[in-house]
Amino acid sequence: MTGSPAEVKLVSNAMANITRRKIMAMLVERNRTKEEIGGSVGQSMLDYHLQMLQQAGLVQSKDDSLTLTDFGKNFMETKAEKPAEVKRDLSGTKPLQVVEIRQLLPCIADSTKFRIIARLEPALGGALKLLEPLFPRARYSEKIGALIIQKGNILITIYSTGNVTLTMIRSEAEAKETLEDLKETINRAIVKGITPVPREKVKVDHAEIYEYLPKSNCQLCSEQSCYAFAIKLVGRETTLDRCTPLLEGKYLTNLEHIRTLLEYL
Ligand code: SF4
Structure with missing residues (x-):
């Protein structure tokens, strides 16, 4: 996946349909036969749905069964993150590095923008929740164990495993700049060894x-x-x-x- 406009459109169209999203969720669990998938999502337009997913490079046919491609696995990866046990302070937390921007995916809401999957190391694990007060608009989700930061139109989600997603990004350069800012903000708190003090919630109108x-x-x-x-x-x-x-x-x-x-x- 290079993130060309044509590829972006293919993936965006493939994932915009609820039946195709269900098929992707089934394939995250394990490889499936076409009959199994049809038994769950229905036979209506099944060939068309599978064709859309295969054309987008998300799914492939292998030994009489259907499986996610490496690209498809990466696309679905961040949906399966697990929360880590929350820490009491930042002691022992090491400064972060942006180790890679792993994938440039189409943003479902706006095909002119991208969704980025990146990685910060070492993973923040249970220290993640403590970082919420560092950002004017951020909330820690207990449900998915992730810190969700709003920066203008960009939504940044940091998972305790180190994976990061950014939505509504205009270019790879903007992704790099956003990730560097994020890293610097977090590292300043880590290096000072100060656990940020909880702050008042920001008002929204x-x-x-x-x-x-x-x-x-x-x-x-x-x-x-x-x-x-x-x-x-x-x-x-x-x-x-x-x-x-x-x-x-x-x-x-x-x-x-x-x-x-x-x-x-
Ligand atoms: S908020 Fe707007 S788009 Fe949503 S249901 Fe109401 S009128 Fe329709």
Whole structure:
């Protein structure tokens, strides 16, 4: 995968469909026969779905079964991260290095942008949660054991294993710069040996949330407009799941952003 516009489009289209995402999730567990996959996701358009995944270089046919390619495995890897036990302070934590930018993938929400998979070493493990106060907008997710940092339109997710994903990145140069900034910020705290003090949550207003809504004013949420929905969301008079269009593949990054912003309410 070189990240050419044509390849980006192929992967973006392949992963924008829920049936194809289910097939990918099945293949993460183990190789499967076509019959097994059809038994789970249905036979309707199965050949078409498999063709889309194979054309995107995510899946390959091998010895009568289907398997993820190396590229497909990397693509799915960050979904299977495990939380580490949280540490009490930064003692014993070593300064980080950006060891590699492993892959440039299409950003599902915007095919002109990229999703980057990179690696920081040594892995931060249980020290990750302590770093939350270092960033103006960051939250530690207990569920996935990852620190999610919002920097403008970019969402950075650092896993305790050292893997890092960045979404809505314009170029490899921007990815490198963002990762270097991240490394410097974390290393300053590690070198000083200071455990950051928890800080006040940052406030978020409805206009910021509105920016990430579909802006179609479809009223499926029972509100007059997306703007009205944003106001009610901030006022806790409605819930995010009422906006069902956000579950479409092309809005997945927007959904991630809104969920992060709602943590600050
Ligand atoms: S359902 Fe979502 S897209 Fe439709 S009006 Fe409500 S907030 Fe906007």
